[in-house]
Amino acid sequence: RAESTKDTPATTPYNLSQYFKQFLFPQNECELHNFRLSFSQLKWDRWIIAPHRYSPQYCKGDCPRVVGHRYGSPVHTMVQNIIYEKLDPSVPRPSCVPAEYSPLSVLTIEPDGSIVYKEYEDMIATKCTCR
Amino acid sequence: PHSRGRGVSGEPSGSLVAPEDTAREFNPLWWLPKGVRRGYALLPPLLKVLSERGHQSWESEVPGLRPDSRALRYMKRLYKMSATREGIPKAHKSHLYNTVRLFTPCSECKHRHRDLMKGDIHSVDLLFNLDRVTALEHLLKSVLLYSFDTSVPISSSITCTCHLSTKEHDFSSPVCPSVSHSVAFSLHFEVRKRKWVEIDVTSFLQPLIATNRRDLHMAVNLTCLMGDPQQNTDLENPVNVALVPPSLLLYLNDTSEQAYHRWNSLRHRRKSPGQPRQRSSPPVDPAGEEGKENSQGKRASRRR
Numbered sequence: 001r002a003e004s005t006k007d008t009p010a011t012t013p014y015n016l017s018q019y020f021k022q023f024l025f026p027q028n029e030c031e032l033h034n035f036r037l038s039f040s041q042l043k044w045d046r047w048i049i050a051p052h053r054y055s056p057q058y059c060k061g062d063c064p065r066v067v068g069h070r071y072g073s074p075v076h077t078m079v080q081n082i083i084y085e086k087l088d089p090s091v092p093r094p095s096c097v098p099a100e101y102s103p104l105s106v107l108t109i110e111p112d113g114s115i116v117y118k119e120y121e122d123m124i125a126t127k128c129t130c131r
Numbered sequence: 132p133h134s135r136g137r138g139v140s141g142e143p144s145g146s147l148v149a150p151e152d153t154a155r156e157f158n159p160l161w162w163l164p165k166g167v168r169r170g171y172a173l174l175p176p177l178l179k180v181l182s183e184r185g186h187q188s189w190e191s192e193v194p195g196l197r198p199d200s201r202a203l204r205y206m207k208r209l210y211k212m213s214a215t216r217e218g219i220p221k222a223h224k225s226h227l228y229n230t231v232r233l234f235t236p237c238s239e240c241k242h243r244h245r246d247l248m249k250g251d252i253h254s255v256d257l258l259f260n261l262d263r264v265t266a267l268e269h270l271l272k273s274v275l276l277y278s279f280d281t282s283v284p285i286s287s288s289i290t291c292t293c294h295l296s297t298k299e300h301d302f303s304s305p306v307c308p309s310v311s312h313s314v315a316f317s318l319h320f321e322v323r324k325r326k327w328v329e330i331d332v333t334s335f336l337q338p339l340i341a342t343n344r345r346d347l348h349m350a351v352n353l354t355c356l357m358g359d360p361q362q363n364t365d366l367e368n369p370v371n372v373a374l375v376p377p378s379l380l381l382y383l384n385d386t387s388e389q390a391y392h393r394w395n396s397l398r399h400r401r402k403s404p405g406q407p408r409q410r411s412s413p414p415v416d417p418a419g420e421e422g423k424e425n426s427q428g429k430r431a432s433r434r435r
Contacts, residue, residue, distance in 0.1 A: 051218035105214035
């Protein structure tokens with residue numbers, strides 16, 4: 001505290017709430033956002049018969065500096081944050097990405113006219129994390 | 132990931148044409164391992180859209196073969212039974228497949244004759260092209276799917292005898308160029324509002340499909356009579372059914388990474404880090420209280 005007051009010019013009032021602000025969660029914190037599309041928008045409804053609508057969702061937002069268990073983030077995430085802040089700003093901050101998905105069943109028409117029902121893995125984001 | 136095994140056809144699946152060398156490095160499809168690249172109905176179009184800058188829509192690429200409307204109706208019904216409206220696969224215990232392919236015969240030469248004694252004989256030669264089945268899709272069940280409109284009064288029972296034989300060119304022995312396996316079996320079913328009759332031919336076709344056969348040539352001979360063999364011995368009144376040549380339905384387990392594996396998702400959920408541990412239900416001791424429950428209780432709990 002003594003050093004910090006020596007460093008900072010006397011004019012800046014040392015403000016505790018200012019100091020803690022940096023630990024608050026960011027306004028637009030990392031979370032799952034809704035997104036719904038219909039295959040007719042992509043003009044794919046001629047070969048994708050079902051489902052008509054598909055909600056892949058997506059993750060967006062800033063990752064708090066001290067992520068801890070909140071996002072199921074490994075310790076590496078905090079290390080990466082420290083590298084970005086203290087050592088090398090060219091190293092990116094942790095990103096807000098999907099952590100879990102659910103599958104999707106699709107009914108499509110193949111080019112040879114046969115019809116296929118398929119269940120695809122990892123087609124709908126269901127949970128976000130900071131990595 | 133290394134590509135596991137070859138895709139089936141030499142060409143990438145879907146109607147993607149191998150891009151010229153110049154565009155090759157721009158097409159993300161070519162960076163995928165072969166095993167992933169081919170045989171995937173959904174993947175190539177998604178990648179194609181991503182690799183194209185323009186607004187060209189995929190639909191202009193899909194060549195024309197339109198499926199049979201009855202087949203389409205059946206597959207929509209199967210979709211409704213297998214997935215929710217949002218497209219999430221339903222968790223059925225019996226639902227082991229993650230892929231179902233329906234093939235309509237690419238050519239058939241029908242022979243149809245009536246033999247009053249034997250009823251209405253409907254025999255047809257069918258050729259199915261199975262090019263779309265990838266090497267990573269393993270057969271679980273195969274079914275001949277008959278859809279028929281019949282003038283038979285509702286709630287009468289029909290007994291059909293099906294004689295199935297496949298023809299294959301046995302190049303190893305020039306003497307008898309075509310070898311045919313045949314099987315005959317009878318099936319009895321009630322005609323209610325049923326529009327479909329499924330004839331399970333799994334054991335019969337398994338050896339052929341397991342050898343990655345591309346073309347399946349078979350002759351199907353179906354004789355249908357009214358009545359139930361258990362009740363009256365002499366089956367009379369040949370059923371005048373307008374039989375449409377059957378489609379071939381393959382229930383498959385796709386073992387590639389993109390396909391959804393039920394058992395895998397359970398395992399994955401248990402393993403994923405930072406997951407609040409699922410509170411496991413108290414261990415059911417088969418010999419414990421549960422074991423003593425009487426049959427009604429069991430049935431009721433099962434129904435619940």
